[in-house]
Amino acid sequence: MNSDYTDQLNKAMESIEAAFRRNLSLTRVIITKINEVVHELTRVYRYEPKIKIMNFCGTHEWTVTHYGIRSLIPSSIVLVAGPGCPICVTPSHFIEESIRLALDDITIYTYGDVYRLRAIRPVKGVYSLSEAKAHGASVKIITSIAEAINDARAHGKESVFVGIGFETVASGYARAILSGMLPPNLKFLSVVKLTPPAMKYTLEIHRQERLVKGVIAPGHVSTIIGAKAWHEVSKEFGIPIVVSGFEPIDVLLSILEILRQLVKGKADTVIEYKRAVTWDGDLEAQKMIREVFEVVDDAWRGIGFIPRSGLRLKKRFRMYDAFGEYGVRDVAPGDWVHDLSPGCRCADVILGRAMPSQCPLFMKTCTPSTPVGPCMVSIEGTCSIWAKHRVLDVEAIKDLEAIQ
């Protein structure tokens, strides 16, 4: 392959990606269409005044907030967050167990968000991995498991990688395990979660009030599991699901597609993010995940147990498993207790039952520099996104628009 070709191809592909971000004329047309369809839904079909659409993934919430999408669409469309933020839903119990290991002189590798995550119960007076580091523990922030592997191999000391994430990272973790990349001194703590069971759980909560009329489904999770994973959900709950990219035009197109399906009375799973997602996903990735992990009932922070929603290493890979090696206790349904601070409404926010501004702690005691709830920590946490963009109240924004 010659470099001239690579350069030009790359420029062309990058331009395509940027074009989904900065195409003003297309944006205007999409918004006009959205207004038309909403008008049709409310006037002709007499839809309720509010149409809730759930943007399941934290990164979609970032796009919606960063590009001000709520202010571009009619106020009758309410975009609510979903539980698609792994940092927000990892039980406090596993943060406490990681702190315990760190204080026992085991090197902990973790993503930056997890480092700041606050546990509900202290371990020897320590509430987070960052505090553990301040007490002299070896806690290292990494951006990928590959970094942890290289570093652990270099120093040779006992280490644990805190494997947080959804299906998106599961195939990478599986590849690392299957290929024997992990050195003997590095163990893996699998707290990976699965998204389709969480979407079903969330929609079940909303089934009674029937306000959630559509879901913007996670694009990057779907690159692995395929759009087919959502087909059953859209049929079971009778709502359109659109697998969306993460640029603003992607999200607007997905909203339009959901509304158009509502007009036609359809409830299909459709891919908008066609440049990266296929119906079947990546079959080799799915095979690797099945080979390495077993599916278990798992706890979600502030929510409780969701059946068959977590992944643990299979017994044949126990030589890599931090659970067995260091006696990390898994959380059982009988043990689970509500693990959010008093007043924190993080669980309601990620289940689409509340906006961050409806939480009594939001931007009072809970801020990005002093997060109380997990949703204020992660780059994908709805409260953190709202706080960093100074979105304090959606209704106020709409009122402001009306005045202008």
Place this chain on the structure above:
Amino acid sequence: MCWGTPAIVIDVDEKKMMAKVDFGDGIYRDALIGISSDRVTRGDIVIVHAGVIISKLSLEGVLEQIAFIKETMGDEAADMLKPYENLVSIAKALRDRDNE
């Protein structure tokens, strides 16, 4: 957890498990190949999430996306999509030239 960043594949190791990728800053970083390893070759634009390659952006996918936009938006979008179609044709021409 969908935060993904596009990157260019610089090199793939012999076992096709790891790749060196460039996020556009000129620094080569290791990324695990989380998808079918046959799909990843030097020069590809991939999406990397937490150090794992989770997808490859394909020209065919972009064309399908353009078709989706046309279908959703109708004729009004046709003119506005021209730049995308031009880009795709340039990229295709480059690929064909490389294969000659």
